Structure formats: C-alpha cells, structure tokens
Amino acid sequence: MNEMLGNQYFLxxxxxxxxxxxERALEQNPSNTSxxxxxxxxxxxxxxxxxxxxxFLEIITHDIHSIIDTDPLFDNCPCPQLVYEMENSLPSPNTxxxxxxxxxxxxxxxxxQSLKYFTSVVTPNKKIEKIVTQLQSTIxxxxxxxxx
Amino acid sequence: MDHTFxxxxxxxxLDSLPEGVYVVDKEFHIVYVNAAASSITGISRNEVVGKxxxxxxxxxxxxxxxxxxxxxxxxxxxLGLESTLQxxxxxxxxxxxxxxxxxxxxxxxxxxxxxFREKSGTDFGEYLNHHPHFYGIVxxxxxxxxxxxxxxxxxxxxxxxxxxxxxxTGKELVADAIHKTSRRREQPFVKVNCAALPDALLGSExxxxxxxxxxxxVKDRIGRFExxxxxxxxxxxxxxxxxxxxxxxxxxxxxxxxxxxxxSVTRKTDVRILAATNKDLKTEIAKNRFREDLxxxxxxxxLAVPPLRERKEDIPLLAEHFLRKYERRYAKQIKQVSPQALxxxxxxxxxxNIRELENAIEYAFVRSxxxxxxxxxxxxxxxxxNQQCDGYKSIKEIEADHKTETILxxxxxxxxxxxKVARLLGVNRSTIHRKLKNIDxx
Numbered sequence: 001m002n003e004m005l006g007n008q009y010f011l012x013x014x015x016x017x018x019x020x021x022x023e024r025a026l027e028q029n030p031s032n033t034s035x036x037x038x039x040x041x042x043x044x045x046x047x048x049x050x051x052x053x054x055x056f057l058e059i060i061t062h063d064i065h066s067i068i069d070t071d072p073l074f075d076n077c078p079c080p081q082l083v084y085e086m087e088n089s090l091p092s093p094n095t096x097x098x099x100x101x102x103x104x105x106x107x108x109x110x111x112x113q114s115l116k117y118f119t120s121v122v123t124p125n126k127k128i129e130k131i132v133t134q135l136q137s138t139i140x141x142x143x144x145x146x147x148x
Numbered sequence: 149m150d151h152t153f154x155x156x157x158x159x160x161x162l163d164s165l166p167e168g169v170y171v172v173d174k175e176f177h178i179v180y181v182n183a184a185a186s187s188i189t190g191i192s193r194n195e196v197v198g199k200x201x202x203x204x205x206x207x208x209x210x211x212x213x214x215x216x217x218x219x220x221x222x223x224x225x226x227l228g229l230e231s232t233l234q235x236x237x238x239x240x241x242x243x244x245x246x247x248x249x250x251x252x253x254x255x256x257x258x259x260x261x262x263x264f265r266e267k268s269g270t271d272f273g274e275y276l277n278h279h280p281h282f283y284g285i286v287x288x289x290x291x292x293x294x295x296x297x298x299x300x301x302x303x304x305x306x307x308x309x310x311x312x313x314x315x316x317t318g319k320e321l322v323a324d325a326i327h328k329t330s331r332r333r334e335q336p337f338v339k340v341n342c343a344a345l346p347d348a349l350l351g352s353e354x355x356x357x358x359x360x361x362x363x364x365x366v367k368d369r370i371g372r373f374e375x376x377x378x379x380x381x382x383x384x385x386x387x388x389x390x391x392x393x394x395x396x397x398x399x400x401x402x403x404x405x406x407x408x409x410x411x412s413v414t415r416k417t418d419v420r421i422l423a424a425t426n427k428d429l430k431t432e433i434a435k436n437r438f439r440e441d442l443x444x445x446x447x448x449x450x451l452a453v454p455p456l457r458e459r460k461e462d463i464p465l466l467a468e469h470f471l472r473k474y475e476r477r478y479a480k481q482i483k484q485v486s487p488q489a490l491x492x493x494x495x496x497x498x499x500x501n502i503r504e505l506e507n508a509i510e511y512a513f514v515r516s517x518x519x520x521x522x523x524x525x526x527x528x529x530x531x532x533x534n535q536q537c538d539g540y541k542s543i544k545e546i547e548a549d550h551k552t553e554t555i556l557x558x559x560x561x562x563x564x565x566x567x568k569v570a571r572l573l574g575v576n577r578s579t580i581h582r583k584l585k586n587i588d589x590x
Contacts, residue, residue: 003174003256003257004174004220004249004257004258004259004260005217005220005221007174007175007176008176008214008216008217008220011176011200012214034175073334074177074198074199076200081336084370084375087369088369
C-alpha cells in the first residue's frame with residue numbers, strides 16, 4: 001500500500017506524509033529509484049537535508065538519468081516551482097542547506113545549474129565531492145554524445 | 149494504450165459498459181478510459197492517457213480526498229460515492245462512483261479503477277443542495293451556492309475576476325476554485341500579495357528584474373507574470389497597490405506585454421488575472437487612490453464573498469470541518485462540538501470571519517481534555533463574553549428562516565401558485581400552507 005499512498009501524498013504536495021509512506025516503501029524495495037527520487041524532494045521540504053543528500057548520491061551513482069530525464073509535466077514534478085520559490089525568496093541567506101537543496105532540485109531541471117550550486121559549497125565533504133565528480137563526468141558524457 | 153493492466157478482451161468488455169470507467173497506475177497516471185467515460189465527459193481517450201488522473205477526473209474529490217486514496221487507507225472498496233466530474237465544456241456533472249484497487253500477484257497495489265455513472269435527473273444546482281463542499285470551500289448557504297454556480301458558469305472563460313469580501317471570508321479559496329475548474333488548471337496558479345511588498349520590490353516580484361537594476365539586484369530574476377505564463381495569476385489585496393504599479397498592471401491587462409525592471413526588452417505573457425480586495429474600490433476611486441480604468445478591467449466578473457455573519461447556517465459545517473482538520477494536526481480526536489458551544493459560535497458576530505472561527509476552534513481544540521465533545525468552556529473568552537448577540541435564534545430557527553425565504557421567493561416568481569411551488573420543491577402543498585401560516589403574507 002505504502003508506495004501508491006506515498007505517491008498520492010506526493011502529488012497533493014503533502015511532503016511529511018509522503019515521506020513516511022515512501023520510506024516504508026523503500027524499506028520493502030531498497031532499489032526503487034522512483035521512490036528515492038520523490039524522497040529526495042520530501043526530505044528537502046521537511047528539512048532533513050542530510051538524508052536527502054544520501055539518497056541523491058545513491059541515485060546519481062547508479063542511474064543519474066532517472067533524475068536528468070524527469071519530465072516536469074508527465075511526472076508532475078514540483079521542482080521548477082520549488083526552485084523558483086527558493087531562489088526568489090526575499091532576502092534569505094544562502095545557507096549550506098539551501099545551496100545543497102538547490103543543487104539537488106536543479107538536477108531535475110538543469111544539470112549545469114545543479115553543478116554550479118554544488119561547486120559553490122565552501123567546505124565540501126566527501127559526499128559533496130563525489131556528487132561534483134559525478135555531475136562533471138555526466139556533463140562530459142552528454143557533450144560527447146551531442147558532438148557525435 | 150498501456151496493456152500491462154488490461155487485455156484486449158477486457159478492454160472490449162469495458163468499452164461495451166454503459167458506466168464510465170478509468171484506470172490509473174500506481175503513479176496516478178491514466179492508463180485507460182472507456183468509451184462511456186469519454187462520451188459522458190466529452191474528453192477523448194487520447195487527450196488524457198499517460199497524464200496525471202486530475203486531467204481527466206477534474207473532480208471536487210481531488211480536493212476532498214481521492215477515492216482511490218481512501219481505498220488505499222481503509223483497505224475497503226468504495227461503492228456509490230456521490231461526487232462530481234467536469235466535462236470538456238466546463239459543466240459540472242453530478243455522478244456516483246465506485247473505486248477499487250488493482251493488485252499484483254503478491255497483493256501489492258499497482259493501480260486503481262474507478263467506475264461512474266451520471267446521476268440521472270440531477271443537475272449541479274440540485275447536487276449542491278445535498279453536498280456542502282465545492283473544491284475545498286465549505287458551505288451550503290444560498291450566497292455560497294450562488295458563488296459555486298458562478299464559478300461553474302465561468303469555467304470556460306478566461307475573463308478577469310474581481311473577488312471582494314471582508315478579511316477572512318475565504319477569497320483565496322474562491323480564487324483557487326476558479327483556477328481548478330478553469331481550462332488553465334494544468335498550468336501554474338501563482339499568488340502575489342500586493343500588500344506584502346513595497347512598491348519597488350512588488351515591481352520586481354511581478355515583472356522580474358535584470359542584474360544591477362537596483363542595489364540588491366545581484367542576479368537576473370524572472371517575475372510572477374513569466375512564472376504564471378499560460379496559467380492564472382492571483383493578485384491578493386489589489387486595493388493596496390500604488391497608483392504607479394496600477395499603471396503598469398493596466399498595461400499588461402490591455403496589451404499582454406511588460407518589461408523586466410532594468411531591461412528594455414518587451415516580453416509577452418498569457419496570464420489570466422484574478423484579483424481580490426477587502427476594500428471598496430469605488431470609494432478608493434472617489435479618493436483618487438485607485439484607477440477607474442483598471443477597476444473596469446478587473447471587474448469583468450465580480451464575485452462578492454459574504455461575511456460569515458450573513459451565512460450563519462454554514463457555521464456548524466465549518467466548525468465540523470475545522471474539528472477534523474485539527475484532529476489530524478494534533479493527533480487527537482474530539483467527536484463533535486457540543487450544542488451549547490455551537491449555539492455560542494452561531495450567535496457570535498465574527499468580524500474576523502472564517503479565519504477568526506478557525507482560530508477559535510483551534511484554541512478550544514488545544515484546550516479541550518474531553519474526546520466526546522468540544523465543550524463551550526474551552527472557547528476563547530471573547531466568545532463567552534459576547535456582547536454582539538443577534539437576538540439569540542437557534543441554528544434550526546436560522547435554517548427555518550432561510551427555507552421560508554426560499555418559499556416566499558418562489559411564490560413571488562410563480563404568481564403565488566402554491567401547487568407549482570410545492571412541485572418545484574418536491575414537498576406537499578400542505579407543507580407550503582403550514583410554512584405560510586406563521587408569516588405575514590403581502
């Protein structure tokens with residue numbers, strides 16, 4: 001029941017309830033990328049950025065295209081709206097959490113913007129370094145594919 | 149068409165049914181719509197398959213609680229639930245529906261199925277007599293029913309709407325319902341509170357700005373008109389907007405064009421404007437604080453949301469609604485509002501309208517130690533010392549007054565033909581006589 005119920009809560013933008021159900025669904029099927037993608041957004045929205053980063057890293061290590069290829073309309077993805085609100089929220093400091101959140105959310109829309117945010121983290125830890133490396137190599141692959 | 153769920157054979161069977169049927173996958177994407185469903189709604193299968201279910205359902209249930217979600221929560225199928233769908237021309241159709249889950253061999257849900265049929269001989273007006281909700285708005289009083297019907301009538305229009313009403317009456321919910329029933333429902337619904345920002349920032353908020361346009365403009369920023377392109381822009385508290393900003397807004401309304409602050413490039417936008425205010429804009433015009441030409445541009449469809457004191461018959465419904473809302477928030481249950489507390493709520497003047505009522509219920513809910521009823525002793529002190537009593541009519545009397553008004557109005561319309569009015573109301577002629585006994589006839 002959990003995944004489908006979580007999907008419905010996610011659609012209605014009830015992130016705390018979606019998070020609870022989708023975490024349960026992930027316990028039952030730890031390789032479910034679709035669930036992980038939604039959980040990244042839920043954890044960003046509920047303020048558990050660390051968990052979001054862990055899941056984000058897992059996804060981009062195994063299948064970065066599952067995020068890059070998101071269709072905002074088909075997937076009813078909230079990221080464009082969330083990015084707009086976060087970037088345009090009137091004077092709010094660019095905390096590390098906010099930069100990481102924007103970096104993760106931008107990958108659903110634009111990989112270069114995502115990289116820009118992750119490289120702007122002043123004191124990157126190992127996870128962030130891994131993310132930056134992964135994004136840089138994917139951009140390179142995309143450029144090669146395009147030139148071919 | 150996705151055949152994961154359905155075989156050619158079962159599709160043939162479903163297409164021959166007189167009931168409308170649609171199937172969604174576990175991500176709530178529509179995978180199948182049968183012929184009857186297309187015929188009832190006027191929405192073709194190809195338009196909706198692969199899209200999120202809301203593009204087809206367009207139902208108030210999407211706001212109140214999706215039937216498939218209810219099945220997921222309760223584990224029980226839903227049978228004969230009364231609801232609405234919206235047809236391609238914007239008409240709201242009363243329906244009864246059944247909902248159940250599709251499961252895989254391990255018993256895990258992989259989708260849901262809804263079957264429905266139109267309620268024969270019932271139009272939207274009659275439906276409203278029995279259902280006190282409309283796209284998230286709670287209320288069954290006559291003024292609210294008029295608002296619901298207007299929203300239904302303007303569903304296919306892109307006309308500008310001016311929503312007026314005192315603070316706390318639910319103008320934003322009305323705007324939300326207009327967007328959700330409109331053709332732009334799949335596009336963004338962007339809200340801007342015109343009173344929340346000073347003039348310079350409001351310009352940047354609405355139109356965007358270029359880096360360096362002013363001291364704090366450290367990067368380019370797109371405005372709400374661009375974000376809302378293709379959708380709806382809700383300008384709340386429009387009466388607070390400066391004359392300078394009104395001029396710029398008027399230009400967007402007239403020409404559909406604007407420039408970002410600090411940029412000379414003219415941009416086009418396709419946005420439907422909904423505006424709201426608690427001010428009397430005609431008075432503002434007389435005081436030279438609001439542009440008359442902008443007023444007429446905005447006031448194409450006027451919608452006046454009544455204050456709570458003019459729809460007291462909705463107070464028990466609203467109280468119940470907030471009780472359920474705070475049950476979820478505070479994870480505690482209170483079955484009902486006590487009759488004494490309800491009486492106090494009904495007779496209070498509610499200058500802060502529904503927002504004040506909600507605050508009062510939350511206050512009482514938090515204070516209450518009982519689980520059976522919300523007792524009057526938990527209500528905020530200003531309600532218990534209420535000096536603005538309206539003559540102390542019970543809720544039943546208030547409802548009775550309202551019914552008598554309806555009868556009188558119908559009698560006037562039909563030349564005092566009691567038989568005809570009795571037939572229209574679906575009651576015996578003797579009921580009309582009994583009602584008239586206690587009132588002065590003209």
